[in-house]
Amino acid sequence: MVRGIVPDMKTRKLSFIGAGNMTRSLVGGLIADGCDPSLIRLSDPEADRIQDLAHRLGVQILQDNRAVIEDADLVVLAVKPQVLPAVAREIADRVQDRQPLVISIAAGIRTRDLARWLGADIAIVRAMPNTPALVQSGATGLFANTHVRDEQRDLAETILRAVGLTLWVEQEEQLDLVTALSGSGPAYFFLVMEALQEAATKLGLPAETARLLALQTAFGASRMALESDEDAATLRQRVTSPGGTTEQALRVLEDGGLRSLMEQALSAAARRSRELADQFGAQ
Numbered sequence: 001m002v003r004g005i006v007p008d009m010k011t012r013k014l015s016f017i018g019a020g021n022m023t024r025s026l027v028g029g030l031i032a033d034g035c036d037p038s039l040i041r042l043s044d045p046e047a048d049r050i051q052d053l054a055h056r057l058g059v060q061i062l063q064d065n066r067a068v069i070e071d072a073d074l075v076v077l078a079v080k081p082q083v084l085p086a087v088a089r090e091i092a093d094r095v096q097d098r099q100p101l102v103i104s105i106a107a108g109i110r111t112r113d114l115a116r117w118l119g120a121d122i123a124i125v126r127a128m129p130n131t132p133a134l135v136q137s138g139a140t141g142l143f144a145n146t147h148v149r150d151e152q153r154d155l156a157e158t159i160l161r162a163v164g165l166t167l168w169v170e171q172e173e174q175l176d177l178v179t180a181l182s183g184s185g186p187a188y189f190f191l192v193m194e195a196l197q198e199a200a201t202k203l204g205l206p207a208e209t210a211r212l213l214a215l216q217t218a219f220g221a222s223r224m225a226l227e228s229d230e231d232a233a234t235l236r237q238r239v240t241s242p243g244g245t246t247e248q249a250l251r252v253l254e255d256g257g258l259r260s261l262m263e264q265a266l267s268a269a270a271r272r273s274r275e276l277a278d279q280f281g282a283q
């Protein structure tokens with residue numbers, strides 16, 4: 001993963017609306033990457049509650065969404081999707097005057113709906129991060145609308161790279177698949193870890209031993225796959241000796257329809273993502 005801020009970033013004023021988990025991770029990552037905290041401002045209804053944190057990070061926190069974006073070059077919308085229509089309408093005239101790049105990380109809000117609430121042809125990047133972003137190991141899909149310039153793409157990428165890997169998609173509908181794969185994906189891997197742990201415990205290992213072996217194996221396999229030039233299928237074949245133990249286990253998983261189940265699972269998640277976007281967009 002390439003880290004570090006683009007040079008342009010050093011003078012850009014960044015505002016975050018909603019100072020919850022994701023904003024704190026993003027801001028922490030940006031400062032660790034060398035971003036000047038005095039250029040960062042946050043707004044949140046609970047500003048008083050997190051004054052200490054803001055002070056520690058060296059960023060400013062306000063209670064007023066309109067004030068926080070006054071001279072911003074980049075505005076990150078990091079409130080829950082249900083709250084976003086009201087927040088967007090509240091800041092619309094300021095955004096139209098200032099024309100900052102708007103990055104929305106709200107799950108399931110389409111750029112055309114956000115543009116409608118903001119009331120003009122605004123440069124919008126929609127980002128779909130996932131929960132491991134909270135431990136700086138996220139995977140984020142990004143989509144830019146037609147108003148986003150190249151240097152704004154770089155800025156958006158820098159912001160999200162502060163919490164992990166970033167990848168662009170060219171069509172917004174592909175973000176429904178990103179949601180199904182990496183957005184919901186951590187839960188699939190948690191389920192696999194849980195199932196492995198349960199099975200090993202049932203078959204005779206102490207629960208804590210089973211838990212740690214399952215977790216470390218998931219971590220090790222993922223790290224190997226990320227660091228290797230070879231694809232997952234090749235790595236799998238490498239650890240599968242003919243007539244060995246792994247071959248036996250993989251046969252059970254293949255015969256049980258694991259691949260088809262994964263396809264069905266992703267289809268169901270992507271369908272739900274589209275439904276939720278329709279619902280939010282109707283507001």
Ligand SMILES: NC(=O)c1ccc[n+]([C@@H]2O[C@H](COP(=O)([O-])OP(=O)(O)OC[C@H]3O[C@@H](n4cnc5c(N)ncnc54)[C@H](OP(=O)(O)O)[C@@H]3O)[C@@H](O)[C@H]2O)c1
Binds near residue numbers: 021080128133
């Ligand atoms: N966490 C993830 O892993 C993840 C992954 C993908 C996408 N996302 C998206 O990222 C966004 C933020 O998620 P999060 O986990 O950071 O949520 P969060 O911790 O609940 O943070 C949202 C913050 O916004 C504040 N807020 C509520 N109403 C507001 C308003 N009108 N103006 C300004 N701030 C307001 C909330 O304050 P109160 O608590 O007082 O309401 C809270 O501090 C969501 O849209 C979510 O869909 C998150």
